[in-house]
Amino acid sequence: DFQGLPDSDAPVAERVHNIIEQLTLDEKIGMLGGYKWMGIRAIPRLGLPSVWCSDATSGVRCFGGGTAFPAGLALAASWNPVLIEEVGAVIAEEYRAKGVKILLGPGVNIYRVPTCGRNFEYMGEDPFLAGKIASAYIRGAQSKGVITTVKHFACNNSDYDRHKTDSVVDERTLREIYLPAFRMAVQEGGTKGLMSAYNLINGTYASENRHLLTEILREEWGYEGFVISDWISLYSTAGPIKNGLDLEMPDGKWINTEKVIPLLQDGELTEKDIDAPLTRLLTALFKGGVYDSPQVDPDAALHTPEHVALAEKAAMEGIVLLKNENALLPLMPEKAKRLVIMGRTARDTTSGGGGSSFINTPEKIDILTGFGLLAEDYTVELVPYRNHRLTADEKAQIAGADAVILCAGFTTWEEAECYDRAWELPEKQDVLIRKVAALNPNTVVVLSVGGGVETESWIEQVPAVLHSLYLGETVGTAVAKVVLGMAAPTGKLPFTTAKRWQDFASTQYYVDDPTSFSLKRVSVGQGDPTKREVWQMPYEEGLEVGYRHFDAAQIEPQFPFGFGLTFTQFALSGISLTQDAGDAVAQVTVTVTNTGERAGAEVVQLYIHDVESSVFRPEKELKGFQKVHLTGGESKTITLTIQPQDLQFFDTQENAWRAEPGQFEALIGTSSRHIAARLPFAID
Template sequence: MKNIEEIMQTLTLEEKASLCQGATFWNTVEIPEKGIPSILVTDGPHGLRKQTGAEDNFGLNDSIPATCFPSAAAIGNSWNKELIYKIGEALGEECLQEEVSVLLGPGANIKRSPLCGRNFEYFSEDPYLSSSMAKNHVMGVQSKGVGTSLKHFAVNNQETRRMSVNALVDERTLREIYLASFESVVKESKPWTVMAAYNRVNGEFCCENQYLIQDILRKDWGYDGVVVSDWGATNDQVKGINMGFDLRMPYCGEHKTKQIIEAVENGTLPESKLDDTVRRILLLVKKGTENRRPGTTYDVEAHHALAEKAALESAVLLKNENQVLPIAKTDKIAIIGSLAKFVRYQGGGSSHINATVDTYILEELNQNYPEVHYEYARGYRLKKDEIDEAYVKDAENAGKSADKIVLFLGLPNGWESEGFDRKHLNIPNNQIDLLEKLSKLGKPIIVYLFAGAPVVMDWDNNADAVYAMYTAGQAMPSALLKLLFGKVSPSGKLSETYPLRIEHTPCSLNYPELEQAEYKEGIFVGYRYYEKKALPVKYPFGYGLSYTSFEYGNLMVDKKDLKDTEVLHVSVDITNSGNVEGKETVQLYVADKESSVPKAVKELKGFEKVTLLPGETKTVEFVLDKRSFAYFNTQISDWYVESGEYELLIGSSSIDIRVSETIYVESTVTVRKKYDEYVTMDELGKTAVGKNFMGQMMAGMPEGPSEEEKERMLDDEDNIEDVPMDFAAMGQDMPLIKVCDMTAGSFPYEAVNEILNALNN
């Protein structure tokens, strides 16, 4: 492809405008006579969905075979940055074989509510974990010369009315939660494209949102790649181009091109703005074409093996009473549940992959575990939530003759998908009924749960062990059996909280909303909310059991006092104190011991996953910087660290803290507050000017009772009316201007301006 500036010199206005939307559903526009080829983009994010026939963005029509890796909700539970990088590399290799230039993903949206139908495509409820995983996904794919599309930017947290709903979010919440999940991905991994979401944010559609695209993405984060629409998300492309938006997808008709031409001609759109957009699109096309490697093939078996490794590390062992797991191959087992045969290892919608390998549990048992004696029974209907007594009886008979029962439960196809949100957090009633009946047999019951998001689990008291498998990809059956028989110890940790009930979730009172989605919970999403409210949960963020055990010790910091411009080095020793090899995810949280603004009890600020042999000890190291202690201060429109003590909490989950240390961080930034006439007496008293004023004002007032007199009043139980009132406390919330109103002119209004001038200058 020629030099971009040379091409720009030859393009007509009509040609420039034509480049700003797709040529087809998946291809960009080509202009051969000007040396501009077309590139192909396709859906991801956890597999390649390249369609060969009819095109759609809902996963309805056929696509080529590709490796179906665990979805983001599953791989997020691995907490393994190196692993998701390798998955990214594998995805890049498959794109090269199929001549795909951009893979649409990953999704970095925050899991605001577990009801969101698309949560299986997102990593976490926590922005630090989400951005860490997304960043490595992007870097892995792009290391192969294939682009990514970081999506859905931004605040796309419900599927209900997703194309029109207006998300109303305050700036601090946006910055700390919803944009933070994208920020480090954009800055550090530099995705070739960022996909603007369907919804509106604070009144403006994402594809035309000045605050999101121009102010944050372009200016603040320095992003110079292509901003592409979600398919059909553009509403006013001329306005969008003025804000830094680039590429409308898919092709929507020539009238869309004409709108851009007319806008340039009538002055609504400066041609210089259009030129900036076209340059970015041409650079994307240039990178896409120059990185093509005709004849490239990928190793299907190697990619399947990687998918199995990912499924193994993503599985979360939630419960293991009396160490019922792992089981012996000599145990006679009952395999029960339609989901054992009709395995659900991915979600529905645009990410649905035509897997290269499609096996189910029984096939895997027959092929690779011929020595295992098992009996299978369906147990429940999968398409209808109805109790089938014949199925139940078969399951009970199988259970009676078994040593252990392995029961497969979860959400059927159609219960969670792109395009709609769940109405509740329950699994089908017929599955719960079956578990209850099987529990009466007195046999150990091991449950494998399949769902792309949390479910209510008040039924798990009838199970001895529970695995959360999520949507773990095509290799899930083989991974599941390796975990069952103890070939591998589980190492997954929950990337989201499992609440006790839907009513406990942060936005349960108003989720989903149809027109205006008000994010009233603010920064308190996920574990931040449950901990602040002191609400019990079923399974906490970061939680997951192992077949071995780990000990923490020797927490070290390189300094206990630091300025916010310095970095802090932290280390801790982890020892495998059990009898088998295992992996542990070491989690570091930071707690601000005293803050002037509402904050979470603690926040995740670092994590590392380590592999340890029995008896082995390794030192895990973290580096914390200003952002580890900062909140977004809207007064200065920047990240700000308050001087004070911060606690470093290191442990195995958000509630299982093993070691801690307290440090002091000194702020190097002075925040000057702008005071007005409604400054309160309490606020005044905390300033030098205010203290002087308060002293003068109080000088003419009668003194209250002494401490001795107060004590005497409190001891006199016979005079109930004689109570030592704290009149100073009663006036703490009185605004300065009201002092004028309440003093009959003795405190003049002119004095208010004098005090405000002194405070603000």
């Protein structure tokens, strides 16, 4: 039976002080380096057990048996913080069932380029949306006694040569684009853990970047948790210890007695320098209840039907309907009895991107199986995938179907961490889409892709497109339920989809060969400063990331940020703004009405436009949203609040946030390009 520590009623600061007083110098140093790849070292004589970590945001990966939830980008596509808080709580319960107390996520790096290998793990291109979704996830997870570690701090916005890239970014862009989601995770989510990135930021590695880890994170934001390194990301000993890192993972390669004690003897480090990170680490672990609960929670559930049902609900809310000409979807049996399922990802549907976040679950339901389970009133046929080649019989089979569901996308090897992916669908899937669309006018394309992808070459030839992102183990039933009308698609894009890769401003300053890959090149120099050659990645586009750039450059996107169709229609009315809102700047009231017959959901989005500014400001910036579920004919009135910080920019001259007096507009709409009302207001 779990006995716990004898001083469980004492204040946390007192408990931490008492432990540090009893630790030997070797024990102190040992606790600052990881243990057995995924652990924090135990001190048995003091009753401190080992503490275990695991990837990742989508569920328990390292210890097996957990439910595979949708990837981070799919969670963000739900635009539903209430749902995501519930998801975080359930995933944390499964962590506890496996004896894991530290969750290595969520990831909130900004979607800067559409081909970043880990975009699928993160929460989109907008820092406000990413921060709100991540904060909800954190609150849910930590409510169950599991500590989250928000990652990767900061500017880890590509996986191409991630160990050797120096993200060169100006201070205003850093503050307004790449740090706000982390700040919200700290101040709104209350995360007790944070993970540093692999890359350098303005010439200094993230794991020893004092400006980030101490000056901003702790001194400005008031962060009281610990900072853990990404795996094998240190290149020195004194720098990380003195500048804000608390735990080197997966072991003490750089923070160990052989390296630390000589620095203590030479005076480069003091024992207080060792005590400081250890104090932060132990304080967070005690505040998180890690040492005051059993390693394995015998009452915690793992992969229950209720958990799988929640995973499916999250998956369905993350599906984005991009196109639906002539209301082809849903495919009701009275208009589409005979269905052909085909394509590269029909039988081997990608449930998650590759790398440390991937959960290889035998419970995964692919799209073909999902239709087989649910389409009782239909005839479902399979056309095998052989790249873009079709036999004469297969062409006849496709042409004779009432509708074709063509599944396209990447594998977990093609879209994964360590490298970036292609912009185009591999294996000439675009050719297959055009061939099938020419044979059957009722072709539905289902994309299993962790972000934007080239669609310009075929989008006009198909009537319906679903973007399923990576939906976890229930991907097959989630997609089938939406296509067959058993559930409504309610997701909205958390990123902008472009007509061309070059339409993103960031690609002008990116590498020429982002898809070239060599395991040797990726691994050489990792953790070894003598075998790496750092190169600079300029963030010259500044604030023009995602929809901010498409607005500034007046480029028409393929599909805008915040966009997503559903099977019904919505109207926004009674839109008004009042400035008598107490501490808030203003409140916007909107009545949302489902004017159709089917149930569905709309996401009301609030953007701020600064009419008068002495500095460049984006045309609009997301500062509020609410997802509203309504049955046919139902209405609901909601209120969105504009806070003082929503009007601010970072003044690099004053090194402070400020809002200039003058005119502003509150833009209310259903995407960044579908604005229903512009409401003027002013501040003094």
